Amino acid sequence: MNRLIIYYSQGGTTDLVAKTLAKNLNASLVRIHDLKNREGFKNRLLSSISAIREEKTDIVPAKLDLTNYDTIYFGTPTWAGNPTPAILTIIDRCNLRAKDVVLFATMDSNRGDSNIERLEEKVKIRGARVIETFTITTKNKSPEKLVSDTEAIIEMKDLKMY
């Protein structure tokens, strides 16, 4: 079973969740970088607007070859209840036909479900079969707690199966 985890993380929490998944599931990892400056209060506001409008952004890597993978994970923070521009940009460039897909979203406290719903619509358009989804709240959590919460989800959702 070849698994690939594709994710975007601005502040590092989704990065930690993705790395914990990769370690436990023996998966490969690709972090998508957004070339737009998203630091500071004003840019946070603009980022929320971008997410609501589902705007695309410049990313690195710009494209991915998924030929050698059976199961693809997509992970993203929640921005204004939506997926981030970086993850939507890469999804729109992936051929997901015949791929099993797992979706995960981090969030401070709420609206992760609407994020997942939108991701689900997007990957299905690209041909994916969504086999699992989950959200993780990150607010005020220590890195140790984030790791143990992620490991609990792996067990609960039986992710080693896929």
Ligand SMILES: Cc1cc2nc3c(=O)[nH]c(=O)nc-3n(C[C@H](O)[C@H](O)[C@H](O)COP(=O)(O)O)c2cc1C
């Ligand atoms: C622009 C922006 C919008 C956000 N909107 C939400 C939101 O609607 N709901 C929520 O619970 N958290 C929201 N957050 C918090 C992030 O989703 C949360 O802290 C996430 O775990 C950050 O992941 P990262 O550290 O990998 O970037 C927002 C953060 C940013 C920067």
